Amino acid sequence: MKTYEQINDRISSGKAVVLTAEEIIDYVDEKGLEAVAEEVDVVTTATFGPMCSSGCFLSFGHTKPKIRMSEAWIEDVLAYTGVAAVDVYLGATQTRHGDPANMYYPGEFRYGGGHVIEDLVAGKTLQLFALSYGTDCYPLREIRTYFTINDLNQAIMVNPRNCYQNYNVAINDSDKTIYTYMGCLEPNRKNVNYCSAGQLSPLLNDPFYDTIGVGTKVWLAGARGHVYAEGTQHAGGGARTPEGIPKSGAGTLALTADMKQMKPEFVRGASLRGYGISVGLGVGIPIPILNADVLKRTCIRDRDILAPVVDYSNDYPQNTGNVIGHVSYEQLRTGEIEVEGKKVAVGSLSSYHKALEIANLLADEVRRGDFLLNAPFASLPKDTVMKPLAAREKP
C-alpha cells in the first residue's frame, strides 16, 4: 500500500520507479504482483487518435476602439462568439467557409478547425476576421488581422470528450465503399478499422476509475492538463468482461490544458474523406500504483480486451444496436481478423506508435521529478448508460 504523498515524495526526489503500461505486463509476469506493487510507483498510459470532440477557447486582446465580436473566422473557419467580447470557441470539426463538404462526394475536407488548432500550436501566423453589430461600449464593427498563439492572452484547449475507454471496430456490410469517421470502409466486409491504443489506453488500465477521475492531472499533447469532468457520452454502466473490461465504448474524459505548452507533433489536423474534419491528439495519463489491485488492472493485455465489430453501412447509422461479434486487440494487431468465418484486413485510426512514444515521454517526465500525481476530487460514474434522443411531437 502506498499513498499519493509517498509516491509524490519518491517522484520529487527522483527515485520513482516508472514503467509504461506495456512494460509492466512482462515485469509483473516475471517478478510477481506483490513484489512489483511494492517496487513500482507509477505506470504510464497513453493514446493517440482523432478526437472529434475537441476545441479551444481563445482570448484575443482588445482592439482600439474595442469590438464585441459577434461573428469570427480564423483562416475562414467559423469560431463561436456567443461568449464575452473577444473570447471565441473554435471546434475541431468545424469546416472552412465555402468548403463544398460532401457536395462532390466523397468530400476532401482539406482544412478546418482541427488544422487551425494544429497551426496555432505550431506557432503559425493565422488570419482573424471578425464582425460585430456595434454597441456603445464596443463600437468597432469589423476587424481583419493576423496573429500567432503568442499574441493571444489565453489559448486553452477544452475537450468535452477524449480518451474513449474502448471503441467499435467498424466494418461495411453493404456493397459500396463508405466513408465514415472510422475511415474508409471497402464493401462486403473487405476491411475493418479500429481506434484504440488497447493495452496502453488510459481507461482500459483503470477500468473502474479508481485513480482517474475529475481533477486527475494528464499529459495533453505535451502540456500539463487535467480531467475537468466526465466526458460527454460517458457510460460506465455497460457490459463488461469478467475482468471488468468494458465491451463497448463506456467511459470518456473531458480534458483541458494550456495550448501554449503543447507540442505540434501531438496535435494534428485530420481530414477524413467523405466525413469531415477532426484533430489527432495525444494524451498520456500516469496511474499511481497505490496497491496490488491497481497494479493488476494495469497489467491488462491486448488479448483480454474485446472490441465490438459494428456495421457502419446500416447498423451504426440506423442506431440498431446490433453487434456482429467481438474481437481482441491482439487479433486486430495481427493485421487480419475473422468475422463470421471470413478473413478481413485490419486498418487503424489510432496510432499505437505515437501512444508508445507518449507513454515513454510521460514516464521520463515522472522519473525526472517533473510530473507529480494527485488524487481525483470526484469519481467518474460507474453506472450510467447512454440515452438516445427521441424525436417527439410537441407536447
Add this chain to the structure above:
Amino acid sequence: MSETATKKLMLFFPRWKSEKPIIYHLVKDHNLVVNVFRARVTPEEEGYLVLDVTGTEDDIQRGVDFVKTFDVTVNDTDKGVTRDADRCTHCGHCVVHCPTDALVIGDAAKRDVAYDPECCIECLACIRVCPYGACASAF
C-alpha cells in the same frame, strides 16, 4: 538473352505537340514492355506520363534516348508518390488500402508504418485515405 531490367520513368511534357506515338515506338522499335501507371496527355496542355519500361539495359537506354529527342523532361530518379515521415502518425489507416504493400507495418514492437517507394505503383489510394495528408503526389 541478356538480363532484363525494369526502370521507372516520369516524363513531363511542357506542352504536348508531338504527333508521334511514343509508347508505340518504345514497344516496337526498342523491344520494351511498357506499363503505364498514370498519364495526362491533352493536346496543347502540360502533361505527364508515368511508366515502367522492362527490357535489356541497352534497350532501356536507347528507349530513354529516343524519348529525350522530344520536348520532354525525363525524370528517372524521383518517385511520384512520397510519404512525409514527420507528418505520418503511423496510424496504419493506409495499410489495408495499399495494393502492393508499399505501406506496411514495419517493426512489430514499435508499430510504425514503413514506406517502400520501390513497391509503389502510384494507385494514389494512400493519398485518398490518409487523414493527415502525409502522402503526396508529384503531380
